[in-house]
Amino acid sequence: MSQTASPASAPRRRRRPLRIAAAFLVLLGVAAYVVTQYVTGGPHSQQCKVVAKNPGDDKASYELSPEQAANAATISAVGTTRGMPERAVTIALATSLQESALRNLDHGDRDSLGLFQQRPSKGWGTAAQIVDPVYSSGQFYDHLAEIPGYSRLPLTVAAQRVQRSGFPQAYAKHEPDATLLAAAFTGRAAAVLTCPAPAPAVAGDPKKVRAALVSNFGRKVLPQPDPSQAPASEEVGGPAGPEVSVPVDALPPAEGGRRGWELAQWAVAQAAELHISEVGYAGRVWSAAKADQGWRRADDGSSKAKAKAEEASNDVRIRIAQ
Structure with missing residues (x-):
């Protein structure tokens, strides 16, 4: 014995495909959002x-x-x-x-x-x-x-x-x-890059910073050991320590300034990967502790002696988290 669908059940069946289509569109939207956040890092991630x-x-x-x-x-x-x-x-x-x-x-x-x-x-x-x-x-x-x-x-x-x-x-x-x-x-624009602080309580390794510098810029980026002096350092760029100094004073002033900012902003960009806590150049400092302030003058919160030394130095200083 056949049964005739009631007038109330027919609209419900017709609405079911609409609900499925709506759910599918919502899933597509969620998928697109996830992909976007994966590519960009998300609106709330530190950039x-x-x-x-x-x-x-x-x-x-x-x-x-x-x-x-x-x-x-x-x-x-x-x-x-x-x-x-x-x-x-x-x-x-x-x-x-x-x-x-x-x-x-x-x-x-x-x-x-x-x-x-x-x-x-x-x-x-x-x-x-x-x-x-x-x-x-x-x-x-x-x-x-x-x-x-x-x-x-x-x-x-x-x-x-x-x-x-x-x-x-x-x-x-x-x-x-x-x-x-x-x-x-390339260093043409000075002090224009800022990055968030790297993960706290994670120590860096000066050897990895030196290795990354050499990999990206070549061996000449760091001072080479003097074979006439003993004992010679076993490491390119000097002995192990919490700070890596990259000299740029051998270049003409215009090229040196650009090269210095190239190296300094490279170091800031690598801070999360290499656990760099501070970068200093040309009297300016970026530090993980005050990353939200970007590049600050060296005399901002520093001793006068340290600020004067920063101004006089032609080196790019890269300090590694300890």
């Missing part, structure tokens, strides 16, 4: 920040996670160490912003990996090499340098000739942010 100081550009700024800042600093350091101009660094940063959001990814489209989503199957290197930020950055600059007149090309054209992407216009939208980051990490 590094670069603020422009150029006239007429007072409001330009860019926020990025400590991981992204460390990768951006490495990309820049590899470029300048190879003698590449700031324009090349800008192109590299814009490319990495598009390809990986400045994250060293262990996955991607097909076999793409790393900061620039380079593919082992296309001759960029082994998988292990490509996920090394220093290696992958070097590979990008090597290919960029082979493009005649790359510095005069539109950024998206230069990047595309290296990457051969399926979305050749995608790089252009990152140029303003990449330009801001390049000015900071």
